Amino acid sequence: MDVWSSLMDGFATALTPMNFLYAVIGVILGTAVGVLPGLGPAMTVALLLPVTYALEPTSAFIMFAGIYYGGMYGGSTTSILLNTPGESSSVVTAIEGNKMAKAGRAAQALATAAIGSFVAGTIGTALLAVCAPIVVKFAVSLGAPSYFAIMVLALLAVTAVLGSSRLRGFASLGLGLAIGLVGMDSVTGQRRLTFGQPLLADGLDIVVVAVAIFAVGEALWVAAHLRRTPLHAIPVGQPWMGKSDWKRSWKPWLRGTAFGFPFGALPAGGAEIPTFLSYVTEKRLSKHPEEFGKGAIEGVAGPEAANNAAAAGTLTPMLALGLPTNATAAVMLAAFTSYGIQPGPQLFSSQGPLVWALIASLFIGNFLLLIINLPLAPLWAKLLQLPRPYLYAGILFFATLGAYSVNLQAFDLVLLLVLGALGFMMRRFGLPVLPLVLGVILGPRIEGQLRKTLQLSAGDPAGLLGEPIAVGVYVIIALILAWPFAYKLFRRNRPATAPAGGAAGLATDTDDTVHSNHHAVYSDHKEQP
Amino acid sequence: MTVVVGYVPTPEGEAALTQAITEARKNNTTLVLINSSKGEATVDNRFAQEGDIHDIEQRLASQGIQYLVKRPVRGHDAAAEVLDAAEEHHADLIVIGLRRRTPVGKLIMGSTSQRILLEADCPVLAVKAG
Numbered sequence: 293m294d295v296w297s298s299l300m301d302g303f304a305t306a307l308t309p310m311n312f313l314y315a316v317i318g319v320i321l322g323t324a325v326g327v328l329p330g331l332g333p334a335m336t337v338a339l340l341l342p343v344t345y346a347l348e349p350t351s352a353f354i355m356f357a358g359i360y361y362g363g364m365y366g367g368s369t370t371s372i373l374l375n376t377p378g379e380s381s382s383v384v385t386a387i388e389g390n391k392m393a394k395a396g397r398a399a400q401a402l403a404t405a406a407i408g409s410f411v412a413g414t415i416g417t418a419l420l421a422v423c424a425p426i427v428v429k430f431a432v433s434l435g436a437p438s439y440f441a442i443m444v445l446a447l448l449a450v451t452a453v454l455g456s457s458r459l460r461g462f463a464s465l466g467l468g469l470a471i472g473l474v475g476m477d478s479v480t481g482q483r484r485l486t487f488g489q490p491l492l493a494d495g496l497d498i499v500v501v502a503v504a505i506f507a508v509g510e511a512l513w514v515a516a517h518l519r520r521t522p523l524h525a526i527p528v529g530q531p532w533m534g535k536s537d538w539k540r541s542w543k544p545w546l547r548g549t550a551f552g553f554p555f556g557a558l559p560a561g562g563a564e565i566p567t568f569l570s571y572v573t574e575k576r577l578s579k580h581p582e583e584f585g586k587g588a589i590e591g592v593a594g595p596e597a598a599n600n601a602a603a604a605g606t607l608t609p610m611l612a613l614g615l616p617t618n619a620t621a622a623v624m625l626a627a628f629t630s631y632g633i634q635p636g637p638q639l640f641s642s643q644g645p646l647v648w649a650l651i652a653s654l655f656i657g658n659f660l661l662l663i664i665n666l667p668l669a670p671l672w673a674k675l676l677q678l679p680r681p682y683l684y685a686g687i688l689f690f691a692t693l694g695a696y697s698v699n700l701q702a703f704d705l706v707l708l709l710v711l712g713a714l715g716f717m718m719r720r721f722g723l724p725v726l727p728l729v730l731g732v733i734l735g736p737r738i739e740g741q742l743r744k745t746l747q748l749s750a751g752d753p754a755g756l757l758g759e760p761i762a763v764g765v766y767v768i769i770a771l772i773l774a775w776p777f778a779y780k781l782f783r784r785n786r787p788a789t790a791p792a793g794g795a796a797g798l799a800t801d802t803d804d805t806v807h808s809n810h811h812a813v814y815s816d817h818k819e820q821p
Numbered sequence: 822m823t824v825v826v827g828y829v830p831t832p833e834g835e836a837a838l839t840q841a842i843t844e845a846r847k848n849n850t851t852l853v854l855i856n857s858s859k860g861e862a863t864v865d866n867r868f869a870q871e872g873d874i875h876d877i878e879q880r881l882a883s884q885g886i887q888y889l890v891k892r893p894v895r896g897h898d899a900a901a902e903v904l905d906a907a908e909e910h911h912a913d914l915i916v917i918g919l920r921r922r923t924p925v926g927k928l929i930m931g932s933t934s935q936r937i938l939l940e941a942d943c944p945v946l947a948v949k950a951g
Contacts, residue, residue: 329863374864519896522858522865676864 299421302648306656311354314347315653318355319660322362326369327672328683329376330510333363334619334729338502339687341627342694349631350646354653356627360620361413361657364563364600365665368405369672372398372592373525381563381599384571388584388591393526395587403531404541404589405596406665411542412549412597413658416604419553420611421651424640427612431637436744437758441765443738446559446615448769451727453562458776464723467714468731471496472739479743491703496711498626500695501732504708505725506619507691509715511684516716518680525673531666541593544574548597555598556605559617563602570594604654611639611647614737619726622733823851823889825912827903827937828877829867830856832950833918838877840948841916842884851887853910857902860894867899868892900936907941915945 305311325331337356344352367382372389385405392401434442451461474485475495486492533541548570555566574590575581584591609615614635616622628635633643640647665672695708718725742756749755757763826841828834838854845852854877858868869877874890881888889910893902907915919934927935938945 376863519860519894521894522860522862522868524866524868524870525864673864677862677866679859679861680863681861 295421295425298644298648299652301645302650302652303655305350305645305649306354306653311351311649311653312656314351314355315358315656316660318358319362319657319664321355322359323366323369323661323665323672324362324675325359326363326366327675328366328678329370329374330514331683331687332506332619333359334502334623335506335510335687336363337620337623337627338499338506339690339694341499341502341623341630342697344627344630345697349633349643350649352627352631353624353646353650354657356624357650357653358657358660360624361600361603361654362661363620364413364603365406365409365661366672367599368409368592368596369402369665369669370676372401372405373528373673374523374676376523381567381602382596383564384567384595385592385599387571388588390526391585391587392589392592393528393587397587397589398526398528399531400533400537400589401587401592402528402669403533403666404537404593406531406662406669407533408541408545408548408593408597409600410658410662411545412552412601413604413661414655415546415549416553416556416601417651417654417658420604420608420654423557424608424612424651427608428637428640431613434637434761435759436741436748437756437762438765440738440741440745440756441762441769442559442613443615443734443741445765445769445772446609446617447727447730447734447738449559449772450562450617450730452772453565457722460721460723461727464718464725465727465731467718467723468728469735470731471501471711471728472732472735478736478740491701495736496707496732497698497704498623498629498733499698500704500707501711502623502626502729503691503694504711505715505718505728507687508708508712509719509725511688511691512712512716513719514680514684525676528670528673531669537589540580540589543577544570544590544594545597547573547577548594549601551594552598552601552603553605556602556617557608558605559609559615562618563599563606566598566602567595570598607654610635611650612637614639616730616733619729622726622729626733822848823853823910823912824848824914824916825853825855825903825907825910826916827899827918827933828854828856828869829899829918830869830873831867831918831920833920833948835918836948836950837916837918840946842881842886844914844916844946845886845888846884848913850913851889851910852881853889853891853906853912854881855891855893855899855903855906857891857893857897857899859896859898861896868894898933900933900940903933903937904940907943912943915941915943917945917947919947919949 306315321336322333325333325336336359364381367377368385371377371382371386372393375386375390377383377386389401392398447465451465452458474492476493477484483493551566551570552563556563571591571594574594575584578584578588578590580588606618606621609617610621610625614625616625625635692705692708695704698704745755749758824841824845826837828838841852856869858865878890891906903915915937917934917937922932934947
């Protein structure tokens with residue numbers, strides 16, 4: 293399999309006028325929802341899932357990829373101009389970016405964010421094109437026990453490592469797995485959690501669940517906190533950078549990319565940790581440490597590059613293993629399933645042209661985003677003046693339309709409202725949404741691998757440990773779960789030395805700060821009218 | 822006895838404020854400044870920033886005017902807030918700034934000034950930006 297020629301074929305597919313048009317629509321939509329706080333690429337892709345019934349898979353995925361990357365770009369604009377992260381991965385950008393904007397350097401902050409995102413996105417996508425086939429080669433040798441173990445690792449890692457509270461994370465994951473269980477058991481035909489309701493026998497459609505949790509839940513939440521003291525966007529002209537800005541930006545871009553891609557590619561992915569690590573590194577390496585906290589350009593360049601590289605990295609396990617680690621990738625995976633395409637290592641061989649067109653479209657999308665973001669930044673900022681009632685009325689309209697269009701059943705609208713209320717309650721009580729969505733989407737696939745493993749071992753649970761990789765993964769899982777207890781014990785025994793401890797101290801320090809940033813996002817949500 | 826002024830951080834709003842200060846000094850009355858937002862958009866540039874309001878307060882204080890600054894955010898439009906305040910404080914004058922609007926723009930967006938002019942129970946002084 294020659295990466296280069298496959299990729300060129302991918303470009304040929306992605307550059308046909310129709311597909312190019314979908315890429316343009318995708319990046320514009322993606323930037324728009326990225327700019328608006330509360331909306332994100334995951335919600336947008338979920339709302340657009342019903343188009344998969346009418347569109348060709350290639351076009352649909354090219355559009356989704358555009359939305360995915362666009363969301364990352366748009367988020368930084370809001371962070372810089374408003375000090376409200378448009379998106380969780382641009383929390384760190386807001387620290388220095390908003391200070392720069394207040395000091396009258398908004399144009400440079402936006403420029404370094406956009407160009408850095410472009411550089412990191414392009415390198416990240418190139419790494420994705422190189423790494424994914426290698427991961428696939430390794431993955432095809434894996435059997436069901438290893439798969440099961442890796443998927444469990446991904447779920448646990450996303451739940452336990454990200455987010456502010458493990459308990460809330462696991463509660464959310466449990467809800468997701470339960471929702472994923474509803475319907476007919478694929479092996480025995482037994483009905484589970486259907487409560488005698490024949491309409492539930494086919495299970496809950498992922499479109500309904502995703503739209504309800506992301507769109508309806510958020511709309512209800514916003515409706516409950518409709519009036520908030522309006523903020524001021526810092527006025528900005530055309531983004532540009534001077535010579536010294538370039539000189540100070542290019543190294544952070546590359547370092548940010550180096551942080552972002554591997555973290556994105558790990559099953560515990562997420563863009564929050566690498567953006568923060570990049571920020572800390574830049575602060576330490578900077579020749580202008582005194583500027584940090586007052587608007588240092590390195591503090592924008594590094595994290596922005598890291599979050600885009602992480603976005604590219606996240607697609608590696610998604611395409612190569614069928615393992616999504618963030619909400620947007622999870623919803624994209626649901627789109628694969630709704631086309632009847634089986635995600636997993638066989639994807640590259642069975643759907644080669646589609647996958648390579650998708651990767652090529654990421655390069656194209658990145659380039660388009662640079663073009664539309666540099667000159668149009670002031671225009672994007674204007675979007676923030678949209679009154680929320682109009683915006684969310686539109687979202688609810690499309691949510692209802694989408695949920696109804698899946699099966700043309702009024703019952704789905706009832707489900708939409710019930711799950712939307714669940715989404716609202718989750719926001720109310722600070723439960724993260726990501727574990728639920730991953731649980732719903734990965735749950736049935738995990739169950740499939742578990743059943744396969746147990747069938748092969750004739751019901752003997754020892755079969756789960758039948759492959760060395762599986763054993764290794766379980767060790768990692770045990771470490772992740774045991775870590776907080778071990779750390780607590782360590783701290784209790786050596787209270788004096790613990791805070792000054794080298795690597796261990798740094799690691800938890802980072803965690804804490806990332807978490808408090810999460811709180812910042814939440815507290816923005818909870819602000820009273 | 823008060824002068825109510827509808828303030829927005831634009832040239833029209835500044836003109837209205839300047840006029841209101843003149844009126845308040847002439848009649849030696851309290852000045853009530855209203856700067857409201859519906860609070861429905863993330864960003865509202867017609868809602869004055871903390872710093873601007875602070876500057877205005879200092880300006881009013883230095884001129885020895887009794888004043889009251891109100892910044893309601895409760896989903897009512899600007900006209901309703903100004904009329905409310907006028908009623909509450911028994912205004913004997915409302916000062917507003919007028920901006921140029923095309924007939925079509927007025928048809929679509931409505932007009933805050935027009936509503937105040939039509940519905941106010943006291944005299945309304947409308948000024949334009951210098």
